[in-house]
Amino acid sequence: MKGENEGQIRIIEAFLASLIIFSSLIVSANLTVTQNQPENNYLESNGLQALIKLDSDGTLGRYIDERNWTAIRDSLNLVLPAGTSFNLTIYNEKGQLIGVVSNGGLNSENLVSIEYFCASQSSIFHCYILHLKLTVAAS
Amino acid sequence: MRIVKRKNSGQLLIVAALAIAILISSTTAYVYEVSKGERNSQKQCSLNNYILAIKQTTRNTMISSLKNISNGGENTVLFNNLNTITEVLRNTYQFGTCNQNFTLLNNSNYNSGVWLSWNSNPGVSSTYANFTLKIYGVNLNAEVNYQVNVTTNLLAEGFYTPLENQEKFVNITCELYNEGEHALAKNITVYYENLGSWILVNNSNNLSIINYDNGTYSISFQANVSSSTVPVSLHVYDLREIFVQANITCNAS
Numbered sequence: 001m002k003g004e005n006e007g008q009i010r011i012i013e014a015f016l017a018s019l020i021i022f023s024s025l026i027v028s029a030n031l032t033v034t035q036n037q038p039e040n041n042y043l044e045s046n047g048l049q050a051l052i053k054l055d056s057d058g059t060l061g062r063y064i065d066e067r068n069w070t071a072i073r074d075s076l077n078l079v080l081p082a083g084t085s086f087n088l089t090i091y092n093e094k095g096q097l098i099g100v101v102s103n104g105g106l107n108s109e110n111l112v113s114i115e116y117f118c119a120s121q122s123s124i125f126h127c128y129i130l131h132l133k134l135t136v137a138a139s
Numbered sequence: 140m141r142i143v144k145r146k147n148s149g150q151l152l153i154v155a156a157l158a159i160a161i162l163i164s165s166t167t168a169y170v171y172e173v174s175k176g177e178r179n180s181q182k183q184c185s186l187n188n189y190i191l192a193i194k195q196t197t198r199n200t201m202i203s204s205l206k207n208i209s210n211g212g213e214n215t216v217l218f219n220n221l222n223t224i225t226e227v228l229r230n231t232y233q234f235g236t237c238n239q240n241f242t243l244l245n246n247s248n249y250n251s252g253v254w255l256s257w258n259s260n261p262g263v264s265s266t267y268a269n270f271t272l273k274i275y276g277v278n279l280n281a282e283v284n285y286q287v288n289v290t291t292n293l294l295a296e297g298f299y300t301p302l303e304n305q306e307k308f309v310n311i312t313c314e315l316y317n318e319g320e321h322a323l324a325k326n327i328t329v330y331y332e333n334l335g336s337w338i339l340v341n342n343s344n345n346l347s348i349i350n351y352d353n354g355t356y357s358i359s360f361q362a363n364v365s366s367s368t369v370p371v372s373l374h375v376y377d378l379r380e381i382f383v384q385a386n387i388t389c390n391a392s
Contacts, residue, residue, distance in 0.1 A: 009149060010149065013149035013150075013152050013153060014152065016153055016156070017152050017153050017155070017156030018156070020153070020156040020157055020159075020160045021156050021159055021160050021163075023160065024159070024160035024161075024163045024164045025163060027164055027167070028163055028164060028166075028167035031167050031168070031170075031171045041182070041185065044185060045184060045185055045188065048185065048188045048189065048192065049188060051192065052188060052191060052192050052195060055192070055195055055196070055199070056195060058199055058202070058379075061199060093223060093226075093227045095230075114233070115231050115232070115233045116192060116233075117192070117193065117196050117224070117227060117228060117231055118196060118199075119196045119197075119199040119200045119203065119224060120199065120203060121199050121202045121203050121206065121379065122203060122206070123203065123206040123207040123210055123212070123380070124207070125200065125203045125204065125207070125216070125220045125223070127196070127200070127223060127224055127227055129227065129230075129231065
């Protein structure tokens with residue numbers, strides 16, 4: 001009688017041991033999933049730094065005053081990392097749309113949005129609100 | 140007497156499984172905690188960049204205002220422009236609600252944040268204000284105090300060499316500064332005074348302006364002036380198109 005139950009007990013013990021290890025693996029996998037954020041943070045940081053760099057000597061504000069969208073697109077293409085797609089929407093201080101600058105389609109994965117406030121250095125003062133959406137182009 | 144040996148292999152299996160599970164979980168938890176610290180520093184870096192962007196926008200506003208005021212605009216332009224960016228900032232929400240207050244400098248030189256001194260040497264065109272930026276977000280509160288000073292200085296000195304028939308050959312050296320650093324000029328116009336009238340110096344006066352590419356300029360011209368001194372007025376626009384003027388009196392060398 002005792003020998004008949006021994007096999008069943010072995011199976012139960014093996015099952016419990018497997019369950020314990022499998023549970024720990026599932027918990028570990030859930031923790032690593034939440035670590036995909038750093039890539040988005042780098043993209044956001046690059047985008048914000050690109051706008052700051054263009055605005056450091058008033059170039060960005062001047063281009064917007066002149067409505068020179070080509071120059072803005074070319075400048076952003078130079079400053080942003082290769083393979084970055086962007087869409088820049090520009091509003092005046094009253095919230096009216098002034099222009100949109102883009103270098104291609106944005107894919108919905110890893111889309112980052114940045115809001116930037118820009119003032120021009122011209123003697124007639126203008127300020128603008130920029131919404132920059134960035135994503136890494138799909139390979 | 141029979142001794143029955145207990146079989147504990149099943150218990151050992153479960154204990155071993157527990158040990159492995161604890162090892163895997165603790166390793167993952169350690170890696171997660173380390174990466175959490177890195178994420179927090181990245182967030183702080185983004186916030187610092189955002190604050191830098193606001194400071195830059197504020198500075199551009201001060202430059203725009205000084206450009207306007209130095210070219211004939213009212214001093215109230217500075218207050219109005221800073222008010223505008225304060226209101227627009229309240230409508231942005233990158234990290235939280237932004238509230239920026241400002242105080243224009245008032246002292247013996249500055250009046251409502253503006254200092255224009257053009258009848259002297261050095262000539263000065265300047266704006267100065269103090270700012271307090273507060274950002275209220277879901278997970279953060281930040282407060283930054285900073286000052287913005289936009290100044291264009293023009294420092295000049297000169298002398299003349301007497302020639303025949305009240306003709307005088309005038310030599311002037313001037314230096315242009317932006318916030319204390321040497322700066323280049325976009326345009327220099329020279330006037331001299333004779334018999335109470337200011338006269339524009341041009342090519343008929345053999346005008347020569349040498350640019351040393353470091354913010355220093357050497358100016359020479361010839362003028363017919365009856366007095367024993369030659370009052371000279373230098374009108375300069377820097378590369379930001381901010382106007383400044385310096386007046387000097389040239390004596391015989």
